[in-house]
Amino acid sequence: MKPFAYVRAGSVEEATDAFAAHPGARYLGGGTNLVDLMKLGVEAPAALVDVTRLPLDAVEELPDGSLQVGATVRNSDLAAHPVVRDRYPALSQALLAGASGQLRNAATTGGNLLQRTRCPYFQDRSKPCNKREPGSGCGALEGVHRDHAVLGHSDQCIATNPSDMAVALAALDARVELTGPDGSRSVPAADFHRLPGMHPERDTEILPGELITGVLLPAATAGLPSAYRKARDRASYAFALASVAVVLDVGDGVVERAGIAFGALAHRPWRARRAEDALIGAAPTTAAFEHALDLELAAAEPLRDNAFKVPLARRIALDVLSRLAPPATT
Amino acid sequence: MDSRHDRAPDSRTPEPERSQTTLRVNGKPHTLMVDHRRVLLDLLREDLGLTGAKKGCDHGQCGACTVLVDGRRMNGCLLLAVALDGSEITTVEGLAGDGEDLHPLQQAFLDRDAFQCGYCTPGQICSAAGVLAEAAAGHPSHVTDPAAPSGEPVALGREEIRERMSGNLCRCGAYPRIVDAVEDVIP
Numbered sequence: 001m002k003p004f005a006y007v008r009a010g011s012v013e014e015a016t017d018a019f020a021a022h023p024g025a026r027y028l029g030g031g032t033n034l035v036d037l038m039k040l041g042v043e044a045p046a047a048l049v050d051v052t053r054l055p056l057d058a059v060e061e062l063p064d065g066s067l068q069v070g071a072t073v074r075n076s077d078l079a080a081h082p083v084v085r086d087r088y089p090a091l092s093q094a095l096l097a098g099a100s101g102q103l104r105n106a107a108t109t110g111g112n113l114l115q116r117t118r119c120p121y122f123q124d125r126s127k128p129c130n131k132r133e134p135g136s137g138c139g140a141l142e143g144v145h146r147d148h149a150v151l152g153h154s155d156q157c158i159a160t161n162p163s164d165m166a167v168a169l170a171a172l173d174a175r176v177e178l179t180g181p182d183g184s185r186s187v188p189a190a191d192f193h194r195l196p197g198m199h200p201e202r203d204t205e206i207l208p209g210e211l212i213t214g215v216l217l218p219a220a221t222a223g224l225p226s227a228y229r230k231a232r233d234r235a236s237y238a239f240a241l242a243s244v245a246v247v248l249d250v251g252d253g254v255v256e257r258a259g260i261a262f263g264a265l266a267h268r269p270w271r272a273r274r275a276e277d278a279l280i281g282a283a284p285t286t287a288a289f290e291h292a293l294d295l296e297l298a299a300a301e302p303l304r305d306n307a308f309k310v311p312l313a314r315r316i317a318l319d320v321l322s323r324l325a326p327p328a329t330t
Numbered sequence: 331m332d333s334r335h336d337r338a339p340d341s342r343t344p345e346p347e348r349s350q351t352t353l354r355v356n357g358k359p360h361t362l363m364v365d366h367r368r369v370l371l372d373l374l375r376e377d378l379g380l381t382g383a384k385k386g387c388d389h390g391q392c393g394a395c396t397v398l399v400d401g402r403r404m405n406g407c408l409l410l411a412v413a414l415d416g417s418e419i420t421t422v423e424g425l426a427g428d429g430e431d432l433h434p435l436q437q438a439f440l441d442r443d444a445f446q447c448g449y450c451t452p453g454q455i456c457s458a459a460g461v462l463a464e465a466a467a468g469h470p471s472h473v474t475d476p477a478a479p480s481g482e483p484v485a486l487g488r489e490e491i492r493e494r495m496s497g498n499l500c501r502c503g504a505y506p507r508i509v510d511a512v513e514d515v516i517p
Contacts, residue, residue, distance in 0.1 A: 003347040006366045006412050028413060035369070035408045036389050048366070050413050076402075080469040082480035089476050096472045100497020101460060102393060105402040106409065227476075236472065236496035 001038050005047035012179050012213060015051050019209050020181060022047035027211055029072065029111030032103050037116060041125050042132055052108065056213055059083065065219030071110030071177075071212045075165065076101065078109060088217055090226035090245045094168035097230040100237050110212035113166055113176060113192065116203065117159035117267075118239055120144065130156045131200040141303075147241065150300045150309045152266040157200030158303060160264050161193055162239050167263035168228055170271050171245035172221045180210035189215070190261065193268030200267070221259065224249045225324040229316045230263070240264035242313040248284070248324040255279045255288075260296075260321075262313055272296040272317075284325040286318070293317050351415045355380065356424025364411045371395040371406035374421060382422035382452040386499070393498035396453040396460070397421045403460025405497075422452035425459060435459055438511040446502035454498045458512045461486070461494045466517075486516050 005022060009015035019025045024046030026034060037043040056070035059081050067083055078084055079095035099107065121127040121139035128137035140148055140158050148158040169176075169189035176192045178185055193204050206212070230243040243263035249256045258279045260272040275296035282288040293314050300310045352361045355378060362377060371388075374380040374397070386394030388407045395406040398420040426433040435455045438444070445451045465484045470476075473493045474484055484490065491512045492505070500508065 001367045004366055005346050006349055006410075008413070008415075028410070031410060031413070032390055032405070032408050035410060038367075039389065048410070048413075052413065076464070076469060080467075080480075085470065085476070085480045092470065093472075093476060096470060096474075100393065101464065101471075101494055102396055102403050102405045102457065102497045103390060103408075105399075105460070106404045234496075236493050 001041075002044045004045050006050065007047060008050045009054060012054060012056075012211060015049050015054060015211055016179060016181060016209060018047075018049045019211070022049070025049050027051050027110075029108035029114075030074065030103075030106035031111075032099070032107045033111065033115040037123070040123055042116075042123060051110070051211065056110075065222055067217040067222070069109055069215045069217065071108060071214050073109045074105060075099070075107045075109070075112060076104040079104065084217075087222040088168070088172055088226065090171060090228045090247065091165065091168040091217070093228040094164040094230075094243075094245060097228060097240075097243070098164035109165075109215055112163055113169075113212060113215075114204065114206070115163060118162045119148065119159040122159060131159060131196075131203075134199075134201050144305075145303050146305045147239070147264070148303055148306055149266050150302045150306060150313075151262075151270050152195040152268070153301070153303075154196045154198070154200070156198055157196035157267065159196070159200065159267060161203070161266070161268050162264075163269070164228070164230060164240065164243060164263060166193065167243055167261045167269040168226075168245040169215060169217075170269035171247050171259040171261035172226065173218050173247075173259060175216045175218070176212060177214045177216060178206060178210045179213050180207055182207075184213070186216065190269065190271040196267045203267075221247050221257075224257065226259075227320050227324055229320050231312050231316050242309050242316060244313065244317045244320055245269075246317065246320045246324055248321060250284050250326055253283055254281050255284050260317065262317070265300075265309060265313055274299075275317075284321070286322060289318050289321040289325075290314075293321075349412045349415075351412050353411070353414060353416075354418045356420060357428075362411075366410065366412050368411045369407055370397070370399075370409040370411050370414060370419070373411045374406065374419070380421050380423050383456075384449055384452060386450065386453075391499075392450070392453075393457055394450050394453040396457045396498065398456055398460060401463065403457050420456070420459075422455055425455065433459070434515045435462075435511070438514040439508075442507045442511040442514065444507040444511040445500070445504050450498060450500045450502075454495070454500065454508055457495060457498045458508075458515070461491065461512065462515065462517075464494070465490070486513075488513065 026045040174189040232238040247259035275292035278292040384394040386392035
């Protein structure tokens with residue numbers, strides 16, 4: 001690991017100032033991914049700006065019924081928070097499906113959103129990777145890519161986003177709150193991560209120096225039936241082969257609101273807008289769910305060794321939709 | 331020779347790559363000048379001689395380095411020591427406190443023969459201590475019924491123990507007896 005400077009920030013302003021003052025800096029959250037990447041030599045920051053002690057560790061109910069989650073709230077605390085468990089169950093379930101107890105105790109909300117792909121070619125400096133080293137090629141295209149993308153990939157990069165939490169945030173219409181040198185803004189969680197296109201080195205829409213200060217869970221999805229399901233090679237402590245977060249609101253026998261996001265299928269949580277559009281106004285029947293999912297997954301372009309992901313994703317999504325629909329309607 | 335070593339030490343000037351850090355480890359304060367690259371696991375083992383926490387994978391995948399940081403179990407191999415300034419660390423050496431008696435988890439691991447080579451055992455025991463505290467505090471797990479009431483202690487059956495201990499690998503495969511040992515200590 002290369003030597004680096006260390007700055008502990010006491011306020012958001014101190015953090016963004018320190019970042020600006022240290023070219024080549026990275027913000028340090030729980031460090032569960034960044035420190036590992038530094039050990040692997042994939043990341044070699046000149047400085048770490050430690051943001052774990054910023055006053056962003058609260059989960060607060062706002063007067064309009066939304067829920068404000070600070071960026072430094074640890075994953076285990078967010079998953080256990082009574083309001084999250086009761087009103088946004090998909091988020092609690094997604095967090096608990098990720099990593100291990102030890103890692104969830106350290107990992108932060110902001111850091112979870114900024115974790116990098118676990119593509120083995122990205123993590124191995126002896127291999128080509130357009131994400132790690134633009135222009136060097138992609139070792140996974142013709143290599144070991146069973147875990148890789150089936151939607152939205154490019155010939156530059158077929159990596160997937162590894163987060164479970166981000167999938168739930170996308171389905172729940174959460175927003176990611178950012179502060180940078182030019183002020184504050186917020187971005188829909190579903191649009192925060194990018195597709196690789198010609199620039200796989202950019203995972204997200206975050207701008208240089210911007211800091212994630214929190215996540216806003218909207219009143220609109222509070223209390224709606226929601227759930228997360230993850231398919232993986234082991235029963236626990238493994239990244240997803242496919243996962244899905246679903247928010248489903250049924251009234252008067254028809255779907256009034258649907259939020260469906262897939263994980264482990266793409267370079268970002270894959271918000272299934274086509275499926276959602278097909279479901280709005282339809283009776284929540286198995287046939288309607290199947291039709292909607294088929295419309296969405298028709299866009300899939302599996303690689304040589306990961307075609308299994310498409311029917312797997314369809315099956316777990318159908319299961320979650322059926323479970324969330326009121327009894328006797330399917 | 332690195333040119334930094336040629337300069338006279340000047341305690342007033344912060345060093346760009348090292349910082350003074352104070353940790354309370356098993357109840358005792360330690361103030362050290364640490365290289366920013368120093369992770370907690372190496373600090374415990376190399377600087378303090380506390381070799382209970384083990385280096386398995388060194389990438390946060392095996393759990394052999396699990397210790398308690400301010401009472402919460404974490405992977406010591408992924409925590410930069412400098413970022414922990416002011417924290418309270420408990421390792422397997424300090425789990426039982428000052429007395430002669432072993433911690434109930436240590437005794438249960440012995441009674442149940444919950445290991446073969448023993449390399450992962452300190453991490454397993456520290457992790458189990460975290461599991462018991464988390465369940466008592468009402469933290470759910472992946473296998474907890476989502477309809478279970480929030481904030482109330484979670485009852486730990488074998489399925490809960492297996493899920494919550496999944497971040498600790500045992501290459502000897504002593505898992506069934508590890509679950510037995512943890513089950514013995516459930517209040």
